[in-house]
Structure formats: structure tokens, C-alpha cells
Amino acid sequence: MKKKITILGIESSCDDTSAGVIQDGILLSQVTANQDVHNKYGGVVPELASRAHQANIIPVVDVALREAGVTKNDVDAVAFTRGPGLLGSLLVGTSFAKGFALANNIPLIEVNHLRGHIAALFLQEKNDPKTELSYPFLCLLVSGGHTQIIIVNSLFDMQIIGETIDDAAGEAFDKCSKVLGLGYPGGPIIDKHAKQGNPKAFTFTRPAIPEFNFSFSGLKTAFMYFIRDEVKKDKGFITNNLNDICASLQYTIVDILLNKFFDAGKSTNINKLAVAGGVSANSELREKLQQRAKKENMQVFIPPFKYTTDNAAMIAQVGYYKYMKGEFASQDITAKARFKEKL
Ligand code: KG4
Ligand code: ZN
Numbered sequence: 001m002k003k004k005i006t007i008l009g010i011e012s013s014c015d016d017t018s019a020g021v022i023q024d025g026i027l028l029s030q031v032t033a034n035q036d037v038h039n040k041y042g043g044v045v046p047e048l049a050s051r052a053h054q055a056n057i058i059p060v061v062d063v064a065l066r067e068a069g070v071t072k073n074d075v076d077a078v079a080f081t082r083g084p085g086l087l088g089s090l091l092v093g094t095s096f097a098k099g100f101a102l103a104n105n106i107p108l109i110e111v112n113h114l115r116g117h118i119a120a121l122f123l124q125e126k127n128d129p130k131t132e133l134s135y136p137f138l139c140l141l142v143s144g145g146h147t148q149i150i151i152v153n154s155l156f157d158m159q160i161i162g163e164t165i166d167d168a169a170g171e172a173f174d175k176c177s178k179v180l181g182l183g184y185p186g187g188p189i190i191d192k193h194a195k196q197g198n199p200k201a202f203t204f205t206r207p208a209i210p211e212f213n214f215s216f217s218g219l220k221t222a223f224m225y226f227i228r229d230e231v232k233k234d235k236g237f238i239t240n241n242l243n244d245i246c247a248s249l250q251y252t253i254v255d256i257l258l259n260k261f262f263d264a265g266k267s268t269n270i271n272k273l274a275v276a277g278g279v280s281a282n283s284e285l286r287e288k289l290q291q292r293a294k295k296e297n298m299q300v301f302i303p304p305f306k307y308t309t310d311n312a313a314m315i316a317q318v319g320y321y322k323y324m325k326g327e328f329a330s331q332d333i334t335a336k337a338r339f340k341e342k343l
């Protein structure tokens with residue numbers, strides 16, 4: 001009988017320590033330890049993140065292997081996030097993967113975190129039908145650090161046709177959440193309040209950015225001044241209007257993203273639209289994307305909710321493809337916080 005190919009994936013680019021196991025293209029397990037320690041700071045504190053990764057990585061890998069029903073001796077290769085991300089955080093996953101590969105005498109596979117988010121669209125658990133998504137498609141990659149529109153010709157041939165010139169969409173959610181005194185990450189909290197609010201209650205100015213590029217820094221600043229001025233007039237403004245504020249802010253961010261995304265679809269003549277990254281967990285983005293696509297006769301692909309934010313299943317998925325291509329990294333590879341080259 002042909003031996004099954006088992007890949008262990010490791011993700012530690014930001015504040016989630018995650019391990020996942022894929023066997024012959026099927027996801028067997030995925031375990032993530034979130035870091036609550038950043039909550040009270042309104043953003044990720046890099047030094048605290050890398051310390052928490054160090055504490056979490058071994059237990060997380062141990063549980064992922066056990067949940068998958070495999071041992072370290074069954075693992076054929078270890079795939080890890082090399083970057084982009086926080087250097088101190090990346091170093092923990094990179095060092096662990098290198099040690100694991102060396103100790104078990106197996107190949108090491110480097111994975112670009114953004115490619116991982118896109119690969120999440122192809123994740124398949126046991127008994128799941130295979131995705132109908134085929135190349136080429138257009139992907140809106142929206143996370144805490146990135147906002148890009150990408151033509152995906154294949155997982156290893158992509159062209160970025162638009163991106164943010166300043167803040168990412170996730171950053172806008174997180175920073176506005178901080179202004180409101182809500183926790184971190186801001187996206188899910190704003191999403192929750194927005195469900196009960198009126199999206200038309202307040203209007204925020206939108207950036208005029210050419211082509212398929214985005215800008216969220218102006219919106220963040222306008223939001224900050226708006227809240228400051230309203231609180232000056234009424235101390236209870238935030239508490240009394242929280243749901244409406246969140247709904248109006250979210251409405252604006254989602255509208256900016258989708259207007260550009262649909263324009264890009266029309267202009268490239270690609271009618272398969274996919275989303276990936278942490279912000280694609282947003283309920284309004286998911287809903288509106290589907291509604292608009294239906295109206296405009298386009299197909300939509302959205303990863304399952306649990307694979308939108310950072311996870312190692314998506315890293316193991318890219319690892320599996322690279323293993324099949326025989327693309328391995330050497331032991332002298334280092335973590336990389338920023339990537340300039342194309343995806
Ligand atoms: O992909 P991700 O987990 O990490 C990065 O690679 O950055 O994305 C994290 C981002 C954070 O900014 C977080 O606020 C945002 O995703 N996010 C959301 C939601 N869930 C997570 N934004 C809007 N709505 C959500 N439901
Ligand atoms: Zn991410």
C-alpha cells in the first residue's frame with residue numbers, strides 16, 4: 001500500500017500559536033492557542049507575543065499530533081510560516097520547525113503566510129466535498145496587516161493588482177475599536193455590535209484612491225476626530241450609540257472593500273471572487289459579497305469561518321503542495337518579517 005504523506009504545519013506570525021496536520025491533502029487536526037495577554041493593550045505587544053509562542057508551541061504541536069491520530073514518526077515534512085509577520089513571533093515557529101525537522105530527519109518547507117491564507121480556500125476535512133474553486137480567480141485578501149486584490153493563476157503564480165497604500169482593513173477595525181475603548185482584536189467586537197445597529201446612522205468620508213488600491217488611514221483619523229468631538233458634547237455618546245457607531249463604521253469599510261473588488265472583477269473579466277484573511281470572517285462582508293455576486297452573476301468562494309483568521313491548517317496545506325513539488329528549504333533558512341518579492 002502506498003505510504004500516506006503527512007505534513008505538520010506551524011503558524012506563529014502574529015499572536016496565534018497554531019499547529020495542524022494534513023494527510024494526503026485531508027486536514028486531520030488544527031489546534032490554535034490565542035493570546036489574551038494583548039487584549040488590555042488594544043493591540044499585539046511583540047515581546048509578549050513571542051514569549052507566549054515559546055510557552056505554547058510544544059503543547060499545541062503535541063495536541064495537534066494526538067488529535068490527528070499520528071506520532072512524530074509519521075510526519076514526512078514540517079511546514080512553517082517564514083513571514084511576513086512579527087520577527088520575534090516568526091522566530092519561534094521557524095526555530096521549532098528547524099529543530100523538529102533536524103531531530104526527525106525530515107524535510108523543512110517554508111510557507112509565505114499570505115499564500116497560506118489563500119490556500120485556506122482549498123482546505124478539505126474528511127467527508128468534505130472538494131471545492132469547486134478553479135483557477136484563475138480573483139482574491140480579496142484582507143487581514144490585520146494586508147489588504148490586496150490578487151489575480152490567482154495558481155497558488156504559486158499570483159499577481160497583486162491592488163493594495164492598501166497605508167493601513168490594512170483589519171487595522172482600521174482594530175484601531176477604531178481602540179478609540180471606542182473596546183478590546184483587541186477589534187474586528188469581531190465591532191462585527192458583534194454592528195448586528196444591532198443602524199448602518200446609516202453616521203456617515204464617514206471615503207478615500208478617493210485610484211485604480212484598485214485602498215487607503216484606510218484617513219478613515220481611521222476621521223473616525224477618531226468624530227468620536228472626540230461627539231464625546232466633548234456628550235460624555236455618554238459612545239455608550240449610548242455604540243451599536244450604531246459600529247454598524248456605520250463596518251458598513252463603510254465593507255462598502256469600500258466590495259466596491260473595489262467588484263470593479264476589479266469586471267475590469268479583469270474574472271467572475272470567480274474569493275476572500276481570505278482575518279477580515280473575511282466579517283459577517284457583513286460575507287453576506288454582502290454573496291448578495292452582490294448573485295445580482296452581478298458572479299461566483300463567490302469564502303473559506304469556512306474557522307480558517308479565515310490565522311491558523312496552521314492553511315500552512316500545512318501549502319506545505320502539502322510544496323512537498324508534492326519537492327520544494328524544500330535548507331536548515332540555514334531564517335524568518336523574514338517583510339517580503340518585497342511577488343507572491
Ligand atoms: O489574518 P489574521 O488573523 O491575521 C493577520 O494575518 O493579520 O487577521 C486578523 C485581523 C484583525 O485585524 C481582526 O480584527 C480581523 O482580522 N478580524 C475581523 C473579524 N475577525 C477578525 N475583522 C472584521 N470582522 C471580523 N469578524
Ligand atoms: Zn494572517
